[in-house]
Amino acid sequence: MNKPIPNSLRNLPDERGRFGAFGGRFVAETLMPLILELESAYEEAKRDPAFQTEFDYYMKHYVGRPSPLWFAERLTRKLGGAKIYFKRDELNHTGAHKINNCIGQILLARRMGKTRIIAETGAGQHGVATATVAALFGLPCVIYMGAVDVERQQPNVFRMKLLGAEVVPVTSGAATLKDAMNDAMRDWVANVRDTFYIIGTAAGPHPYPAMVRDFQSVIGTEARAQMIEAEGRLPDVAIAAIGGGSNAIGLFHPMLDDAVKLIGVEAAGRGLDSGEHAASLSRGRPGVLHGNRTYLLQDADGQILEAHSISAGLDYPGIGPEHSHLHDIGRVEYVAVTDDEALEAFQLCCATEGIIPALEPAHALAHVAKIAPAMDPSQIILMNLCGRGDKDIFTVAKHLGAQL
Amino acid sequence: MNRIAATFARLKSEDRAALITFVEAFDPDRATSAALLAGMAARGADIIEIGMPFTDPMADGPTIQQAGRRALSGGATVAGTLGLVREFRTTNDTVPLVLMGYLNPILSYGVARFTADAAGAGVDGLIVVDLPTEETDLMLADVRANGLDLIRLVAPTTSDARLPVVLNDSSGFVYYVSITGITGTRTASAADLARDIPRLRAATTLPIAVGFGVRTPEQAAIVARHADGAVVASALIDRMAAGLDDQGKASAALIATVLDDVAALAAAMRRERVTVLA
Numbered sequence: 183m184n185k186p187i188p189n190s191l192r193n194l195p196d197e198r199g200r201f202g203a204f205g206g207r208f209v210a211e212t213l214m215p216l217i218l219e220l221e222s223a224y225e226e227a228k229r230d231p232a233f234q235t236e237f238d239y240y241m242k243h244y245v246g247r248p249s250p251l252w253f254a255e256r257l258t259r260k261l262g263g264a265k266i267y268f269k270r271d272e273l274n275h276t277g278a279h280k281i282n283n284c285i286g287q288i289l290l291a292r293r294m295g296k297t298r299i300i301a302e303t304g305a306g307q308h309g310v311a312t313a314t315v316a317a318l319f320g321l322p323c324v325i326y327m328g329a330v331d332v333e334r335q336q337p338n339v340f341r342m343k344l345l346g347a348e349v350v351p352v353t354s355g356a357a358t359l360k361d362a363m364n365d366a367m368r369d370w371v372a373n374v375r376d377t378f379y380i381i382g383t384a385a386g387p388h389p390y391p392a393m394v395r396d397f398q399s400v401i402g403t404e405a406r407a408q409m410i411e412a413e414g415r416l417p418d419v420a421i422a423a424i425g426g427g428s429n430a431i432g433l434f435h436p437m438l439d440d441a442v443k444l445i446g447v448e449a450a451g452r453g454l455d456s457g458e459h460a461a462s463l464s465r466g467r468p469g470v471l472h473g474n475r476t477y478l479l480q481d482a483d484g485q486i487l488e489a490h491s492i493s494a495g496l497d498y499p500g501i502g503p504e505h506s507h508l509h510d511i512g513r514v515e516y517v518a519v520t521d522d523e524a525l526e527a528f529q530l531c532c533a534t535e536g537i538i539p540a541l542e543p544a545h546a547l548a549h550v551a552k553i554a555p556a557m558d559p560s561q562i563i564l565m566n567l568c569g570r571g572d573k574d575i576f577t578v579a580k581h582l583g584a585q586l
Numbered sequence: 587m588n589r590i591a592a593t594f595a596r597l598k599s600e601d602r603a604a605l606i607t608f609v610e611a612f613d614p615d616r617a618t619s620a621a622l623l624a625g626m627a628a629r630g631a632d633i634i635e636i637g638m639p640f641t642d643p644m645a646d647g648p649t650i651q652q653a654g655r656r657a658l659s660g661g662a663t664v665a666g667t668l669g670l671v672r673e674f675r676t677t678n679d680t681v682p683l684v685l686m687g688y689l690n691p692i693l694s695y696g697v698a699r700f701t702a703d704a705a706g707a708g709v710d711g712l713i714v715v716d717l718p719t720e721e722t723d724l725m726l727a728d729v730r731a732n733g734l735d736l737i738r739l740v741a742p743t744t745s746d747a748r749l750p751v752v753l754n755d756s757s758g759f760v761y762y763v764s765i766t767g768i769t770g771t772r773t774a775s776a777a778d779l780a781r782d783i784p785r786l787r788a789a790t791t792l793p794i795a796v797g798f799g800v801r802t803p804e805q806a807a808i809v810a811r812h813a814d815g816a817v818v819a820s821a822l823i824d825r826m827a828a829g830l831d832d833q834g835k836a837s838a839a840l841i842a843t844v845l846d847d848v849a850a851l852a853a854a855m856r857r858e859r860v861t862v863l864a
Contacts, residue, residue: 198720206720206721207718207720207721208689208716208717208718208721209644209716209718210644210645210715210716210718210739210741211718211719211738211739211740211741211744211752211763212645212739212741212743212763212766212767214718214719214720214741214744214748215741215743215744215745215748216743354648354651355641355642355651355655360642361642364642364643364644367644368644368645368647368767368768371645371766371767371768372766372767372772373766374743374766468693469690469693469694470688470689470690470693470716471642471690472642472644473716478690480690480694482694483663483664483691483694483695484640484664484690484691484692484693484694484695485640485641485658485690485691486641486642486690
């Protein structure tokens, strides 16, 4: 671990788990002792070089890291401006960045002597990644998934079952990701002694936002070194899609102190003013949900609203607390991209680069397509291609009116 | 002495434990909640908790989750819940009312405004489920300034070392979550309570109420033997939920059935002599 630099933006959270006004540990006393136990176990693991060595081993030999840095030459020519690079985390085992965090957390779970794994999932990517690492280490695994999502993500449900996980359809609330997270926390509180909860995004009570960020920072650390190797310098812009925000914070965090413009792309769904979107920063306000203070989609009475996005991975009414902080201090620019713009970018990526992206990074690419043409050809954009699109072909086919 | 302290002092002199019942505000509508509040006070509830509905009640089991959803469909708001309290206080100035809810609706309403309006309406204490000791500075000054009790949850997982931390700024009573889990699911045994309650007594002089999983008069009586109060919530909500009509409404007969349950709980607890002194 690096020594903290004074005035660095990389020193957060503080000892209370705060990123400025955001983060914290807003959980019931029934969970509090577990959170504190997890925090001290994680702090100890971070200080243990053997833990880092073990993490690196699985990153290299199981996940397939480092993921390549790819110069998207045809896309660059087509857009006619800045040079565009993809950080190809879609080439990881299981097809997305989610596995980085799952490896980190399951290694911690083993260190803590936990024998049962639980997780929440929306689209199923985090569920598949969690089921994967649970199978790898031979631990029983329960995945909470909204009943609505179980219906629309059948291939991932089957994948999780093949990997030996029990998938529990959640029928409370709107039966989507936030409700799955509620039920996973309820399971955790009822099974405190043996169970480890692998949260999939950089949100939740402290230490999760920091811990998930640290595991995902492998993305930005690699990309930073790869950019210097390829171009002799850092990019002008680094850009990533944001639901909870784990791939974005993983890309951004190692570059927070650098002169790199950072852009996070939220899901604007059917439009920011349609009432059907997942843009917590653009249209939400600060509140407390799932253990942390952050920007949330909520009504005037503080009830949480349902999010909407064509991408199930972005379909969450909150956002990781560090993003809320980076938003408020102006270090990261947050923009939003609609379902239709993401679909167009999805097709652009297929046609120009021969890469079928997930709908999540298609949001980031849609913003790249907006800004690249106006930039100078000497400038560089780095985009996190955080997942592959196999899981999304049914959704995309439906929207394009194709019969499969 | 506020209503909570006065109630526990009186019960101690009567040598019995408090029956603490629960109403989810606006479940399924305002009129039902108002009838339940008044009726429970008349039928032997010593303290009443009023649940403030929230879309994402993480510490609650299916019963209270569904109650919350019915309540939100029934028009529940923070202001509406405080209105119920004001109405109750026009006819009852003695039974303590404790609001139990989650932080976000309170933050949205504004902490200073909420605590002032709650106290003004006649609320005596607050249980904010997702506000652990570590985050209490967010509310504590306003809670104190308005003379409200801040009632804390203590769990079986709360270690001896942590107990003083949790109880430090508590007042009113201690709410002991007698099981590891969510509301309305499992039930603690007499042996569990005989083991756990003395551990709490050693750390606090506040009255101790036991909740999460107390469902029947028999269980409430067991709790009364060990603690200063028993909280019954999910069992009463289940009784009502099972009897709602096709339109999701509660009839007068159904409300009467719930209140009969309250009377049975109160009777069972009065039969039980409390031998443990705080």
